[in-house]
Amino acid sequence: MNIYEAIKQDHDIQRDLIARLLETSGDTKERQELWSQLRKELEVHEVAEERHFYSPLIDTDKMQEDARHGMAEHHEIDELIQELEDTGMDSPHWLGALKKLRDKVHHHLEDEEEEFFGKAKKVYTQKESEELAAKYEKSREEYKKGWPESIPGSDHEE
Ligand SMILES: [Fe+2]
């Protein structure tokens, strides 16, 4: 397993949860559970990915811009998550907010998979990409166990 495969696996989980959430309606148990799962997946993925994919790239000439761009998009995703949290699930606006989040997340995952992975393969050696995957997966499990308090800078800490 390399870092690209590890990240891609989690992206697929996110895409699947979003698709399933789009099929839900109203303030139902199903929507609540899927939303909680999606939120956890997105937040945990962001922090683990920043630590073990983006952070080392910030120091490189080749990918500093891309790494900054990717992390800025994480911030935008966080804001859309907050918007959904602030909107009642039984409100007609909830689905619209979810669609905005879907568009942003799909765009972001595409940037990573279609563009950043290819560039990162010129920066990370095969061995490094395997070591990063192991670290990424370990972090992901730790953040998941302690979620939501485990997420640095999250509003859960306030
Ligand atoms: Fe990302």
Ligand SMILES: [Fe+2]
């Ligand atoms: Fe990602």
